[in-house]
């Protein structure tokens with residue numbers, strides 16, 4: 001007897017028919033399990049939301065309807081119409097979860113976005129065993145192999161110090177949700193004052209309020225007129241480049257922190273002086289080890305290099321196909337922070 | 344304790360990072376100057392060579408490198424290809440596949456510094472003599488020893504060099520900052536052929552001005568194109584005008600009896616032009632001429648395509664020498680009686696050049712470039728419009744009080760070229776030529792489409808070679824529609840690309856426009872008459888004028 005797929009792709013999103021819920025749907029549905037609060041995964045207008053307790057307030061800030069959101073602890077089993085749903089930490093950003101769906105012994109895991117590297121701002125990734133793994137492949141090429149984030153943190157602090165010694169302000173660009181807070185956690189506050197852009201400040205506040213210790217960061221617009229920012233560190237979203245907001249900092253050096261900075265051409269085409277390779281997505285070796293250790297016989301791929309990873313897995317003897325989804329992964333520009341219009 | 348020698352490229356790699364991390368000229372120069380100050384000669388001179396664009400000989404096949412890298416990384420061909428597509432550069436792809444990640448060597452590990460020169464000479468150059476198996480083994484070993492960026496640089500060097508937004512001019516400026524040796528001296532010493540040895544580096548940065556190497560040319564002074572109103576560069580009377588020839592710009596040097604003919608690309612072209620060497624030999628010792636080698640038929644220059652037959656042909660035979668004779672047209676005198684004249688004003692240098700060429704009037708292979716002066720710009724413009732009939736590309740405009748400065752310095756020399764427009768037109772009428780070609784139909788009238796009708800737009804008679812003229816002549820005779828007097832109308836079938844210098848409205852022409860100085864650029868055998876341009880398309884060119 002052919003088994004029915006636990007999850008299938010519908011125009012609304014990834015659907016569990018038996019449990020009658022969607023995972024990270026992109027159209028309005030009555031019941032959504034949301035892996036994390038990035039805009040391509042968490043959309044406005046769902047009837048009810050289920051997410052990890054750690055990310056509940058972030059999701060509420062993103063979709064605006066706190067009363068409709070149910071938060072569950074990592075590892076707790078939610079029973080729903082005979083289906084067991086468990087959220088496992090994904091280590092991508094604060095509150096990011098993988099969704100484990102189990103029915104009559106058949107287990108599927110949807111990773112959402114994830115990484116295995118250290119990140120002080122969220123619960124570390126936890127591997128789950130499953131029959132079918134639906135994994136992201138944003139950086140699914142063997143050229144993407146991340147160095148230890150601690151080493152990147154040292155480089156960032158060294159860059160800050162060097163700029164400071166030249167009387168310049170350091171402007172470090174990263175997405176408002178997730179990257180900014182991770183960067184903040186890597187900064188050495190003894191070097192000088194840290195500022196952050198208003199768009200991330202309220203999210204950073206939620207990080208702190210939910211138990212994540214981060215160095216203090218001030219809002220530059222609330223400083224007295226004529227404040228000298230020379231030597232300080234400014235965290236801002238990529239969209240701040242070229243804005244009048246940036247002008248107040250005088251002589252600046254800019255840098256961007258992203259996985260795409262691995263590629264020289266991208267680094268050089270960008271409008272920034274420096275690129276730091278720091279990603280919140282899984283790299284090639286970790287991707288392969290997760291797939292291997294999950295025990296999955298079937299792997300469905302989403303984001304970025306889905307087709308390539310899938311072909312590679314097929315050559316390794318696994319059952320694999322790419323899934324067509326509108327997930328964008330780590331956008332190369334500021335897209336990740338663009339709120340899509342409600343459908 | 345045994346210290347592990349990690350043959351690293353640390354210093355050079357750091358320089359590369361610094362250059363790559365900024366697009367500000369001054370920061371690039373500062374980074375290079377720091378590097379030159381802190382590097383031993385054996386290292387610095389190789390960096391100078393690479394940064395100035397010198398290339399290593401090709402030693403290992405690019406395809407093989409790709410194959411071995413894929414195999415070593417455990418990446419199948421199609422996946423290597425996908426990576427390459429994402430990266431856009433083979434060297435970088437390899438560095439990311441083999442050197443990335445957390446396992447890459449730490450710079451903090453106990454390593455001995457090995458300078459760039461020793462590294463290149465002991466690790467890279469010997470690959471030339473290795474068989475494929477040894478090459479593979481050695482590369483695999485290097486891949487485990489180097490950081491990702493060092494791997495990237497190594498493959499760039501193996502693959503023929505890299506670009507990091509640095510020109511020879513900037514390298515020279517940095518060397519000047521690091522050593523205090525004046526920039527023009529450094530630039531001069533870097534001219535021509537040299538080997539990246541520590542001895543050469545010592546000469547290069549030696550503070551004493553020293554005797555010039557017998558073969559060494561001076562950095563060429565280059566011109567900027569004039570794109571706008573020429574009056575914007577000041578009064579015409581401040582300038583000396585010369586024809587801009589389409590030949591081979593060169594420096595002709597005679598020092599201590601040694602003759603050198605350097606092209607602008609710093610190639611020694613002595614062997615291609617023996618008659619120029621004989622001319623040079625007849626001149627006094629200790630001179631350097633800035634000149635143009637031109638193919639010359641006795642009255643005017645021959646097309647550049649003729650000269651091309653001479654270029655790159657060592658020790659040309661009698662036949663070629665008589666078919667394409669060349670002359671040396673002298674623009675400038677840079678050195679006389681062993682004295683560097685570059686600090687003299689152009690007027691003064693030209694005066695000395697004039698005296699020199701006067702004294703050697705009898706040398707048929709030497710001509711002085713005609714110097715022209717104009718009180719007003721319209722006169723200069725009139726001269727420029729004659730350039731085509733002179734066989735020149737336009738005018739050179741040189742500041743009369745300018746010194747001879749190497750590189751493309753702004754505001755000293757300008758080139759004011761005729762820039763031709765081109766259209767595709769159909770041969771409509773033909774007329775017999777004159778003189779040597781009186782028996783052939785060589786004067787043509789070309790037309791473009793207005794609706795279903797072909798309207799004459801230009802007459803032209805130059806631009807085809809003898810074979811083509813004969814072929815067109817035969818076509819005309821076979822396809823004549825009507826004859827009126829010496830003129831035949833022909834079946835509209837042949838299409839030619841017509842180049843002209845300018846275009847204007849004209850009530851005297853049926854087409855309503857007149858083109859200036861039309862000539863045949865080439866025969867478009869690939870086009871049929873219906874594919875020729877329309878009058879509207881030609882009129883659209885008018886709009887580009889202003």
Ligand SMILES: [Zn+2]
Nearest residue numbers: 036038092113
């Ligand atoms: Zn995400």
Ligand SMILES: [Zn+2]
Nearest residue numbers: 113327328329
């Ligand atoms: Zn995503």
